[in-house]
Amino acid sequence: MSEGISPAIDRLVDDLKRLPGVGKKTAQRMAFYLLERDREGAQRLADSLHHAVERVGHCKQCRTLTEEPLCRICANPARSEQGTLCVVETPADVLAIEQTSQFKGRYFVLMGHLSPLDGIGPEDIGLDELEAQLKSAVIEEIILATNPTVEGDATAHYIADIAESLNVNTSRIAHGVPVGGELGYVDQATLGHAFTGRKKFG
Amino acid sequence: MSEGISPAIDRLVDDLKRLPGVGKKTAQRMAFYLLERDREGAQRLADSLHHAVERVGHCKQCRTLTEEPLCRICANPARSEQGTLCVVETPADVLAIEQTSQFKGRYFVLMGHLSPLDGIGPEDIGLDELEAQLKSAVIEEIILATNPTVEGDATAHYIADIAESLNVNTSRIAHGVPVGGELGYVDQATLGHAFTGRKKFG
Structure with missing residues (x-):
């Protein structure tokens, strides 16, 4: 048993371990659960995985994951009117x-961030496409909601420069x-940001 | 977006949610991770699921999950010698x-416990098969390692009665x-058990 349970179960456990946040113990528990109690669910999960991998691509406008040409947000005409x-x-x-229901406009999903050391440049995160959209569409403001990390901040600065050259207002969350x-x-x-970003009260 | 992301992704998220311990947020994270970064892994997981569901059945001797006629433990002749x-x-x-590496004998896996209210009787957990094995094989001792729950204890008592009628020693972990x-x-x-089960010291 030390060398594993059985080839098919070991293989399933190994592949479940590839899921984020799933270690060996959890993967074993999942494999046993599916095989003991929910074989139909296991088949359905397998089918959904195949289906999603085959069909899901990127929205041609905002680059998010979707199997349709345009994602639901881009396909909603009311949202692109927001500018x-x-x-x-x-x-x-x-x-x-x-x-949050706070934002009613459209998105642009970079699917990553600038990372020159990993060879990820502007084209890899669709900034050429973003620039084309800024030139053609009526966009009044870009809200930069990249992560507050070194790479996310660098990416935000890079996009802000593009927007400035095209006279589009930019803001950062x-x-x-x-x-x-x-x-x-x-x-x-964070506390430093909280102080430099303080606002008039009342 | 409130009605979902896209049909294929929503379906994948729903099916991932069937895994034990996986809620909506985790399922979304898993789905995005697989589709953004590990599509090959997603395909492999789908194949392993199909493969395991098709192949894995029960060991004909101990009833555990395996795709072989006998699981690795039952197929190991050294282990059945232990009695x-x-x-x-x-x-x-x-x-x-x-x-734990503490046990060198064979197992018998009930794949559940007695639960009359759910209609799970002795045959459903293989006790007829267990009785047949006790009659035919040379088994000196049965170690009852069912869970210390009401159902597990009841199941242990039921098996102990069968073993007693066949003059096989039984012990409980x-x-x-x-x-x-x-x-x-x-x-x-637990503390009550610890007192009633106390042993001479030293």
Whole structure:
């Protein structure tokens, strides 16, 4: 047993381990669960994986993941009328922002960030396409919602330069103390941002 | 976006949510991860799922999950010589016991426990097969390693009765304070077991 359970189960466990946040124990639990109690679910999951990998590509306008030519947000005419374009790194960021219901414009999903050391340049994150959209479409403001990391900030600066050359307003989402957070638990950099980004009260 | 991301991704997220311990957020993260970064891994996982569901059945001797007629433990002749049979509820329990390297005999995997209210009787957990093995094979001792729950205990008692009628010794794994645990954090029932199951010291 030390060398594994059986070839088919070992292989399933190994492939489940590739999922983010899933280690050996969890993968074993998932494999046993599916084989003992939900074989139909396992078949359905296999079919969905095949289906998604075959069909899902990128939205031709905002680059997010979708199997349609245009994602649901880009296909919604009411949203492109807003004249604001929110630039994010990943499709998950789009979901997170959508959940706030605060933003009614369109997105542009970089599917990454500038990372010269990894050979990821402007074209790899679609900045040529973004520039073309800024030139052709009526976009009044770009909201830079890349991650507050070194790479995310660098990417935001790079995009801001492009936008400035095309006379499009840019803004960066606010960084500061999370709502409900306690100052004592907030890191130095965030607290620094919270001070430099302070606003008139009342 | 509130009604979902896109049909293929929504379907994948729904099917990933069937995995134990995976909620909506985690399922979305897994789906995005696979589609953005590891499509080959997604295909391989789909293939492993299909393969495992098609091939994996039960060991004809111990009932654990395996795609071979006999699982690796039952197929190991050295192990059946030991004359001890450890009865557990699930294949995961076998793995857990194997990791201790304390047991060198064979297993019998119930794939559940007696649960009259759910209509799970002795035949459903293979007790007829267990009785047949006790009659035919040379088994000196049955170790009852079902879970220390109401159903697990009831199942253990039921099996002990069968074994007694066939003059096979039975033992139950010890229940007590976990090694490394602190008494203050141990529940009442466990502490009760720890007292009634106390052993002479030194």
